[in-house]
Amino acid sequence: MAQVEATTERVVAGQPDDVFDALADYTGTRSTLLTEHFSEYEVREGGDGEGTLVHWKLQATSKRIRDCLLEVSEPTDGELVEKDRNSSMVTTWRVTPAGEGRSRVVVTSVWNGAGGIGGFFEKTFAPKGLGRIYDGVLANLATQVEK
Numbered sequence: 255m256a257q258v259e260a261t262t263e264r265v266v267a268g269q270p271d272d273v274f275d276a277l278a279d280y281t282g283t284r285s286t287l288l289t290e291h292f293s294e295y296e297v298r299e300g301g302d303g304e305g306t307l308v309h310w311k312l313q314a315t316s317k318r319i320r321d322c323l324l325e326v327s328e329p330t331d332g333e334l335v336e337k338d339r340n341s342s343m344v345t346t347w348r349v350t351p352a353g354e355g356r357s358r359v360v361v362t363s364v365w366n367g368a369g370g371i372g373g374f375f376e377k378t379f380a381p382k383g384l385g386r387i388y389d390g391v392l393a394n395l396a397t398q399v400e401k
Contacts, residue, residue, distance in 0.1 A: 256366075260384035263360040264392040265352045268399035273357040274332055274349040276399050278303035283398060289390040304328040308336075314383055342366040359395065361388045 266273060276283040281301035288295065293311045300306035306326040313319045322343070324336040334347040343365040352358040363384055 257364055258366075259362065259364045260382075260388070261360065261362040262385045262388040262392060263358060264389070264396060265356055265358050266392070266396040266399055267355060268357055268396075269355060270332060270349050270351050270357045273359060273395070273399050274334075276395060277347050277349065277359075278306075278326075278328075278334055280306045280308050280326070284308075287391050287394040287398060289387060289394070291387045291390075298323075300326070303334065312387075314387065359392055361392065363388075 268276075276287075278284075279302060280297050285295050288310070291313050293313065294309065296309045298307045298309055304327055307323070308326065309321075309323050311319055311321055320338075320343070321340055323339040324345075325339060327335045327337070329335055332349045336345045336347075338344070343363055345361060345363040348358075348360045348362075350358050350360075
């Protein structure tokens, strides 16, 4: 099993604290950022950053659906980490300053991929597919915070 990693980033017009707060607002803003690849969104505990437990289904392809139950932590300033209880997937959101009134948002997901030929295809194609999904989420975030 090889580790698979997908990273996407975007610079948005918004103060880092405001951008981070939008990402960490699981009971409000976060659900509005998700694309059509996400379904069955439900906050089960908390709702604002650290201590949140959130559920969704992520449909990466027509045949690949992940049932995600994510524990949220904030290990450092400007960082949200979502650890999936149902798999090895960990997604980290980092928000840093990117000039006056701008923020760089980097989202990275890592997980233990399959072995064999299936693992080869997963390592080759999954990062691009997940990158496109998170690019859509970041575009929605930009629209939300740039209002």
